[in-house]
Amino acid sequence: MAEPIKLGIIGAGLAVKQLHWPALQRLRANYTFVAVADVDQHKAQEIATLTGAERVYTDYRELLALSAVEAVLLALPIHLTAPITLDAARAGKHVLLEKPPGANLEQARQLKEQLATLPITTLVAENFRYRPNLQQARRILSEGGLGELILLKLHSVSRANTDDPENFAGTPWRHDTQYRGGPILDGGVHHAAALRLLGGEVEWLQAFTKYGGSKLGGTTTITMNLRFRSGALGTYVYSAVCHDEQSSFLGLTLYGSAATLLVDNDALRLSRPGQAPETIPVEADPGYYGEFLNFYQALREGAPVVSTVEQSYRDMELILRGLDSAEQAQVILL
Ligand SMILES: NC(=O)c1ccc[n+]([C@@H]2O[C@H](COP(=O)([O-])OP(=O)(O)OC[C@H]3O[C@@H](n4cnc5c(N)ncnc54)[C@H](O)[C@@H]3O)[C@@H](O)[C@H]2O)c1
Known part of the structure; x- marks a missing residue:
């Protein structure tokens, strides 16, 4: 070696x-x-x-x-x-x-x-580019297991604990932010990586944002509509200030013309109309x-x-152009 x-x-x-x-x-x-x-x-x-x-x-x-x-x-x-x-x-x-x-x-x-x-x-x-659950979902998609990809839904809603210094959201630099976007950039780039990994490049986006509600600086909630180059549509919701008992950081579902795939940390759940859902176990590895x-x-x-830096730049672009869309009240062509 x-x-x-x-x-x-x-x-x-x-x-x-x-x-x-x-x-x-x-x-x-x-x-x-x-x-x-x-x-x-x-x-x-x-x-x-x-x-x-x-x-x-x-x-x-x-x-x-x-x-x-x-x-x-x-x-x-x-x-x-x-x-x-x-x-x-x-x-x-x-x-x-x-x-x-x-x-x-x-x-x-x-x-x-x-x-x-x-x-x-x-x-x-x-x-996220190395997570087994996303890699496995990508394989299923590319092998045609869902038919044509029609819609991606990524909803991530959880209230960040800003008071504990041993918690990421408790670090002082995340409160007094010297970067654009606050938690929506910090956490959102992971979501952007997942969306791009599975949906391909985004062509159009349109977003609304909300500030405040937390010690976290910057934008704390975003809703975004996406249209991928493939023609698939996407809906992305991320909030670092609202509590949701059901939500996980990566609440991701892919809807295809033939089947639906729900992506969990340790399993993928594949369902087709009229058939019993299938559970596909995956290693719960954070990557x-x-x-x-x-x-x-x-x-x-x-x-x-x-x-690569190029891929990560494009993840960032998806999130920060979302902020542009909200600030300018415009649909953005990437
Ligand atoms: N991939 C992930 O899942 C993930 C999760 C959390 C954080 N991160 C990333 O990791 C990075 C660090 O985040 P964190 O949560 O560990 O923050 P942190 O505040 O816990 O750690 C940052 C460290 O940098 C030190 N530091 C500050 N200025 C410095 C300087 N000039 N020279 C040397 N050290 C300096 C601080 O003292 C601190 O110990 C960020 O980029 C964040 O986005 C990634």
Whole structure:
């Protein structure tokens, strides 16, 4: 087996501790941890202790100066992702950056263009692109299991807990937002990835938005109508402020001319008129393992990156053009 990737971590907060580390523990042969940087030394030390990294910094530039670091994982407040990704790339490090790749569409577009000129590999940690339930749904669709895709419904309604600092919605940078869209960008890019993965590219959209109702800054609720290039229609609803006992973060149903597919975390439910519904079990994996494995395979085996900056930019575009539609009271052609 090829050498493990010598990784540095910049931003040692909740995503690294709760989401990335459990996946990285399953990839011990693929990664070794050289250093951790966070403006909060305690957080950096905590992740260094977990991962076995021997060096800890409060200034990420010291980590980038280490020749022993060949790649970095960035999990920072959203407004810092693009500038620090660029610093890392210019320092010659491969970058696995958290989503979304910018604080607004223009910044993300510039990052995409600048990265394209540098000889490094980047992967955006959009875990939805690696989720087994979405991959399986995609296979069923492409094999014609639903007939013609007519309608996609993605409804995600849940009240984010903004008071607990160990909860994502409790982090101060999500309250005093320095990026466009607030929770609708932060969480919505995952939904956009799922919609695009299954429905293909969106051609037309029209949205309404609502602000407030939470400590979260920015837009907190959106309703969007979509028309995909294929001709399929979509309805997307996301609220981070309303409580719904029934809702999951990914409440997704695909309606085809021949069958309907409901996508759950651990199973897909296929139903056809006049027939008993069929349950197709899938691994309830959130996709983080897949993204780290893909990054390893891209660097060591030349495998293609699945979750590219370009794809992640287009997810962001879908959400932020939705905000444009609401602000301008217009139907938007993407
Ligand atoms: N893919 C997912 O499912 C998922 C889930 C949650 C968060 N995220 C993403 O992960 C990223 C981080 O989110 P989080 O919830 O872990 O936030 P967090 O606040 O818990 O972590 C961010 C860390 O960055 C540190 N930081 C701030 N400025 C810094 C700087 N200049 N240099 C170094 N460190 C600095 C903070 O001290 C903090 O520890 C965001 O991009 C978010 O969108 C992704």
